[in-house]
Amino acid sequence: MFRIEAEVDNRRRDLLRSRLRDSNTEASPVLRALRGTPAEHELPLHLWALDETGTLAGGLVGHTWTTWLHITYLWVAEPHRDEGLGSRLLTRAEHIARTERACRGARLETWDFQAPRFYRRHGYRTVCAIPDYPPGLTEYTLIKPLG
Structure with missing residues (x-):
């Protein structure tokens, strides 16, 4: 007999x-070969774009793990959109991941109202689309080989 509890703990x-x-580490030869937990191999990758006053104009937050860059957030302030800042942040993150961390691929999630076209222009392709997540929207997972 088990008691099921619903509480934040x-x-x-x-x-x-x-x-x-x-x-997972025990079951996967790839993860076992890393010698340690996946979290021990996860390195944060943060980029910040500041305007001339030092105000945050945009940024990218992600991490690298094994041979992958995972982009969690990419945001550019409204006054700085269409100036190429998002492209510069993305390109810089990919460069760091590829050259300094030996990443061979990048992945991210985005919704249909956000930036799937932006990422596709940068060589990303959709590998998953989840319609109605949340209701009325579609979430996409995109990947890109980093060469």
Whole structure:
């Protein structure tokens, strides 16, 4: 007999994540070869674009893991859009991932109202589309080989 609880519990969340990572590492020859947990090989990659006053004009937040760059956030302030800043941030992140971290691919998620066309112009291709996530929107997963 089990009791199921629905409550936010960060201690249990961390324990569950640790146990899942241990199970995944044990089951995967690729992860076992890394010698350590996946989190130990995850390196943050943050880029910040500041205007002449030092105000945040845009940024990219992601991380690299094994041979992949994962872009979590890419944002440019409205007054600086259509100036190429987003392209510069993306290109710089890909360059760092490829040349300094030996990444061979990049991945990200975006919604249909955000920037799928922007990423496609930069060589990304859609590998997954989830319609109605959330209702009325489509979420896309895109990838790009980094060469």
